[in-house]
């Protein structure tokens with residue numbers, strides 16, 4: 001049995017998350033991935049914004065920084081650049097990372113700074129009670145879309161890749177062993193890595209879809225039925241993929257990392273002109 | 275990351291923004307995160323030139339919110355960190371200024387003021403943010419804001435801003451303005467050691483600290499830097515361990531403590547330039563570049579035998595009321611020249627009867643000059 005207590009602030013439990021929430025599944029996956037790295041807990045800085053997902057760092061025994069809504073990546077960038085030896089991990093809800101934090105998200109991708117971002121994509125604003133987010137499915141009901149959501153959603157992985165992230169993976173809270181691996185690979189990757197985790201909030205989102213989901217289990221089934229592994233997706237026609245999403249390590253390239261580049265700049269100036 | 279802060283004595287003829295950056299470097303600043311905005315940009319440009327040469331970090335972020343976020347993150351990792359901006363950027367920073375207050379993170383925010391509201395007059399001088407510096411962020415919070423009025427003071431007050439922020443573990447704001455920022459003057463950069471440089475206190479011993487927000491009495495909390503103790507930092511109300519709490523008595527006390535730690539040690543913060551205040555019947559209260567014009571008027575009046583005096587808070591927030599009250603009581607008239615529509619006046623009004631007060635307000639984008647002050651005084655007599 002894996003010993004989670006070595007990585008948890010056990011006295012801070014129970015956590016604040018509702019029954020049926022996917023956040024706890026991701027927390028355990030994250031802890032297993034951290035354990036696999038063998039990193040010293042003193043060298044890990046876990047940063048978050050505001051939201052249900054962002055309460056996660058409070059439960060983990062490392063350096064933890066709970067910032068302001070949307071700003072986790074900005075804080076994390078400062079931490080990493082000031083002390084590049086730290087392993088910096090950011091956890092963020094879909095609203096936190098992609099709405100209020102969207103600008104920081106694309107620029108962190110572009111800089112390719114060595115930070116791993118785990119996006120807890122439950123397709124809704126959980127903490128504030130189920131208002132629509134940039135990833136709420138069209139047609140769903142939300143607290144601020146009582147007549148059905150009319151906006152299109154982001155393809156988070158495509159956005160990350162387009163903005164320059166050098167590692168992009170997508171998993172779900174249903175496919176847990178795969179998720180462990182994506183998060184671990186993201187940690188091992190040098191550069192900006194993004195893991196989008198498709199998961200669900202039954203309390204504020206599922207319950208509002210009267211016919212679609214009868215319980216949080218139906219939301220897990222939704223993930224199971226919609227997820228198409230990358231290899232399989234390559235054999236499928238676009239019309240077969242409609243309404244589904246592709247999972248796996250979707251993008252992985254090498255490109256100079258930001259803090260390394262900065263260190264290179266500092267070295268190049270040593271004993272130079274002035 | 276350490277910076278080499280060995281400074282030789284040197285004479286510079288330079289603008290206030292460069293003096294500000296030099297002051298930061300003197301104080302050991304080793305992290306700058308910023309976003310370009312007139313009239314503050316030269317601060318960032320100078321830091322971009324110098325920091326990588328001194329093993330420090332410079333980054334231009336995607337906006338001012340990100341800039342202050344990066345600064346706070348760097349400060350928690352142990353850096354002495356700063357950002358510089360102007361009106362619109364300062365507005366964007368407000369939420370995170372509050373974060374630095376409640377999480378007790380030392381950092382320096384320079385605001386080289388310009389006109390407003392909104393884009394206003396980007397290249398013209400104003401003193402538009404005296405009150406935003408105090409009340410901009412939501413919630414009760416301590417504010418320390420320093421207002422230089424010369425190029426040399428841009429240097430010395432930036433050093434002092436770092437010292438105060440490190441000592442009190444709170445953000446400190448330097449309020450320059452377009453005139454002071456861009457004007458060139460000669461000044462002497464002191465040798466290392468000539469001006470004291472204060473570094474934050476971190477826990478003694480093995481550095482392990484389970485109660486980073488424990489503070490005895492009026493003393494600031496003593497957080498370690500990230501890398502030891504594995505503690506938690508949050509913008510939620512928290513207890514001494516740093517973890518969120520809704521316990522009413524802890525919330526009440528900790529909200530009061532972050533104010534008290536600053537306001538109960540005013541003697542370490544107050545700084546006023548007082549000229550002829552002992553017997554002044556006509557007292558000028560003014561800060562920053564406007565105070566230079568006021569000073570000229572005071573000298574001119576004194577030459578003519580008029581008992582004029584100048585009260586110039588260099589620490590604007592907290593307002594040096596202990597020094598001000600006796601001067602205000604002695605004076606028959608209090609003239610408040612400022613490049614806004616009465617922000618400093620709102621403070622003066624708390625300590626002096628409004629019939630005594632003569633506001634002098636200029637928001638045209640022009641520098642406030644001595645003639646304008648004299649003309650306003652003359653007009654008031656008619």
Ligand SMILES: Cc1ncc(C[n+]2csc(CCOP(=O)(O)OP(=O)(O)O)c2C)c(N)n1
Pocket residue numbers: 050051052053054069092093094095096097120122124125126127128133
């Ligand atoms: C500046 C600011 N705006 C709005 C809020 C209110 N708020 C708190 S959490 C949140 C959204 C949370 O949704 P998400 O980021 O998707 O995370 P989840 O709670 O679903 O895990 C909002 C809008 C805030 N705290 N700060």
